[in-house]
Amino acid sequence: MNKNDASLGIDIFLHVLILFSFLTIFFFAYISKLEKQNLDDTVNNLVIDKTNNVLSQIDIWQKKLEPQVKINVDWSQLNNISQKMIETSKEETPEIKKNNQQLFRNSIIAIVVLFILFIGITVVLKYVFHFKIDLKHILIINLVVFSITGLIEFLFFNFVASKYVPVVPTDISGQVINTIKTKIIT
Numbered sequence: 001m002n003k004n005d006a007s008l009g010i011d012i013f014l015h016v017l018i019l020f021s022f023l024t025i026f027f028f029a030y031i032s033k034l035e036k037q038n039l040d041d042t043v044n045n046l047v048i049d050k051t052n053n054v055l056s057q058i059d060i061w062q063k064k065l066e067p068q069v070k071i072n073v074d075w076s077q078l079n080n081i082s083q084k085m086i087e088t089s090k091e092e093t094p095e096i097k098k099n100n101q102q103l104f105r106n107s108i109i110a111i112v113v114l115f116i117l118f119i120g121i122t123v124v125l126k127y128v129f130h131f132k133i134d135l136k137h138i139l140i141i142n143l144v145v146f147s148i149t150g151l152i153e154f155l156f157f158n159f160v161a162s163k164y165v166p167v168v169p170t171d172i173s174g175q176v177i178n179t180i181k182t183k184i185i186t
Helices: 003-065 075-089 094-128 135-159 169-185
Strands: none
Touching (some): 003 094, 003 135
């Protein structure tokens, strides 16, 4: 191994360390909170805004089916179920909370392990094998590259990815209505 190989190896390792650290911090500090808020807004929209639509549809079906099928809808129970859905959708379940905490812990452990390996490899190459590694230059280049990359990722996420709508709430409410219709009729 020559000086260039050692510097390149350190550069690549530092690149991986910074990338993994940046993505982890960006995810847990920003993206996960924004995604949770988006999910909460969608669920609340479905439960609160669409409940009236579902109840109106049930009324219409009840009137249409009344002569053939007697439907007994307990409106207060249906309202209670809707309120319970609103409340439970606002809280993380213990399983989700435990999973997310473990994921966060594992990510921090991975960053610490990568950092220790980076320091260890750098010390061995520099002081045991006496390779001349311009660590200052490598750090500056990586910090500049990741500052620009971070800005681009932040802008992309805010102006493109966060605006993407994977499921239209009306599609979900239609599915809810069909499920309720099926349960009432059968």
